[in-house]
Amino acid sequence: DQQVKQNSPSLSVQEGRISILNCDYTNSMFDYFLWYKKYPAEGPTFLISISSIKDKNEDGRFTVFLNKSAKHLSLHIVPSQPGDSAVYFCAASAGANSKLTFGKGITLSVRP
């Protein structure tokens, strides 16, 4: 039973354009969401997070949007750069200290 779903396995965008990575969840108890980025042969690194009391959080080129009614969140990267090419994981927790549930990940390729 996948509670965090990243239905598109891959995404390819042109350098300078916007990348939109989507994530859906089924557990209505989730109230804290995070995005991680993972390069090959490295562990995931934290990118950005959002609490369920907000609908948007921005950090430089990265913005996460949360639509609680649709149980959907998205990560926007503007402008996309070749160094953004990596696997992106969406993760969620029900409470700040409860276990983290990850999606399968999306492979983003940014073409020069």
Next chain:
Amino acid sequence: ETGVTQSPTHLIKTRGQQVTLRCSSQSGHNTVSWYQQALGQGPQFIFQYYREEENGRGNFPPRFSGLQFPNYSSELNVNALELDDSALYLCASSFGTGWETQYFGPGTRLLVL
């Protein structure tokens, strides 16, 4: 400041054997979490240790056990290995139990034959 390190990087075991994976936390961190990442899947939370005590566990059987030492390094032990245990095992350390502050190691790739 050293990052999170894991050993070994790769390991091959046979079904039924036991394995111990090791994780050295980043300096100053008192919490370690372990994850299993099967091929094509996201990381799955195994358990977390905070100040040497287990502080939460995912849906893994008791043959997955852990330990955190006074220097906050950690071990993951898996008994009676099964073929499905083949995966990348990640550890992450943090100061406190917040998810944003956890730093992941590069992982140990375990293959069970």
